[in-house]
Amino acid sequence: MSFRYELLQKRGQARRGRIHTPHGIIETPEFLPVGTQATVKALTPQQLQELGVQGVLANTYHLYLRPGSQLVEKLGGLHKMMNWPRPIMTDSGGFQAFSLGAGREHGVGKIGGVFPGTTAKKPRGAVLSNMVKINEEGVRFRSHHDGSTHLLTPESSIRIQEELGADMILAFDECTSPLADKAYTEVALERTHRWAVRCLEARRDTPQALYGILQGGAYPDLRERTLDFMLKWPWQGFAVGGSLGKTKQEMHQVLDWTVPGLPDDKPRHLLGIGEFSDLFEGVARGIDTFDCVIPTRFARNGHVFVPPGSPGRSPRGTWNVLNARFFDLDEPIQKDCECYCCANFSLAYLRHLHKAEEILAYTLCSMHNIHFLLRLMAEMRRALEEDRFAELRGLYCDDLGAGLGTGAT
């Protein structure tokens, strides 16, 4: 089946649609769990299918370095190697080359602010250390595994992604820091445009859909410029990338400046964003697909999603199962949840498993978090069909106090 986006309904900017891919359909809006190293951490492909996962995102940077994209190709591509029959998206490798290639987490997220537990190291321009060099040709970086030097270019990124064989691949871009100034962001943007054209020229005749990436930081005129430029080229889809500003409000603005100008007949992906409230805000602004490590990473740290009104729910919509109040609680995370974890296991047992650092803790909590987000996305799709999206958003987000914007619908 060749790639296409089918628009079913539009409510304000929000869309209910379908992405047709060579490996099946993704009903949108939808969340794609991340399988960085060709595995969604702690889950088998069978479990992912049983959870109803429609597609996953794998990371080009990681797979290029290990096990190597040529090996993946030799093994029949990502789908066959990881035994995943449904759609896969790969990113361009750029973001990780800039961050991990610098030999450390640079401490700055895609939305501004310093990641908890990391230190921002006086970031300059693109927050690069001297281990990462960027020029017109591409990005030279060191492997975070062994320090070996590598060059990633628009051409090599496309070639690697063709070897990996995902259904949706991304143009190679420079993801600037939220702390980058406008002058640097503009230089990077113009280079990203030239790289975008090189990506289109480099691609071969595969059934893969190539998404263009919209950069421009939190600067409205740069976002407008990239939109004008990118619309001239034959992308099969678009991804909103780069710095999304220093606050959630700025991220909403970036989406408001960008997404309404995109064509109705192409899918839009929001890169690396998946906080609870972000999904609602993104969908409201016309995003079709999201990817993020949040549900699985949260799960491995004992943070599980709970519905609105759950006592002690954090601003991120979670409980920490390690909390002492769950010590002897013989109840599931969520009573009306139908996931394998909630159907069979108590919070007291989950707390024990986490305390004991048992792998089953990570598996069960990952199942719940993914199930929770997928059910949420399914509810959003239904709400869009029935024209009550705003109501659903209010229900899930009004008590989070996370400084949500007003949205576009």
Added chain:
Amino acid sequence: MSFRYELLQKRGQARRGRIHTPHGIIETPEFLPVGTQATVKALTPQQLQELGVQGVLANTYHLYLRPGSQLVEKLGGLHKMMNWPRPIMTDSGGFQAFSLGAGREHGVGKIGGVFPGTTAKKPRGAVLSNMVKINEEGVRFRSHHDGSTHLLTPESSIRIQEELGADMILAFDECTSPLADKAYTEVALERTHRWAVRCLEARRDTPQALYGILQGGAYPDLRERTLDFMLKWPWQGFAVGGSLGKTKQEMHQVLDWTVPGLPDDKPRHLLGIGEFSDLFEGVARGIDTFDCVIPTRFARNGHVFVPPGSPGRSPRGTWNVLNARFFDLDEPIQKDCECYCCANFSLAYLRHLHKAEEILAYTLCSMHNIHFLLRLMAEMRRALEEDRFAELRGLYCDDLGAGLGTGAT
């Protein structure tokens, strides 16, 4: 259903039978995977059931310390807490109190010799450090979690095991080291006999089957003495425990001295033994059930069981999937294996997952190893029915060069 052993066939000392428990039947001989902390590492109960696991063994020492046996009881017992509907056995906690309670692995296995990667620290008598004190009352030890002091006695071991609620529970005993001399082994044996009687007196009226443990080290007269003593008491089953000698040959002797004297109508368990060849040697000598961490621990280290004739098979019957020769091998571990791992994943992918330290590596290899052993046990059961056990044993073990004994059948 009340507990009983049903003998179906006897071939020499080897037996084909059935253990009826309150949670269903175990077709024997059978291997029970270990779920130390109330979870078989890296697998869900659903996966265990799909693998055909008939029963598991959980460790009393670990569960007493964390999450606590009273909590397990409050949560409805082990079966309900861990969502495992099939039979469970718990050990007495003694072995771990002596070893882990000493604040470190003592470096000596149940069969003599030093574990790879550990150091034997000049073991004395019972290989105890000054953190473990043993006297007539019981064993005083320190938690390996927080250093807190605990006392485990025959009475408390039984009480804890009743709180955990397994189908088969074990008498509290002192497991002496293979390096203990005869004088110490004899003192420990007599104390273990007094403890055994106290266990019988302490037990309440539960549907649990209480197994007596046969100690006596590698000394034939002590093994004979313990057999005479234990046969006088109303056990529902027997476990062969304690030091099983310094070599596999000595272990076989210990079994030959012990098992033939046990009654036909009671099941026999061999504690903590599960090497490939040991299963054959144990079955040949009349053992019905085994437990061991080997299949899951091996799996997490990348060691997977392969059938006889596999090139480069180690003396333990394994391949190491991390081996460079598997780098690009697009073949499963075992072509005719029907487990989820072999049906869907290549050695090259498994090697990648192990290199990347992905949890899925541990899950998939654990599946294969457990499936492999369970299939082996099923083959043994069929071979016993069809009176061709010796042939099967020759097929699986003749190329291992592990110094196997001649067996009793």
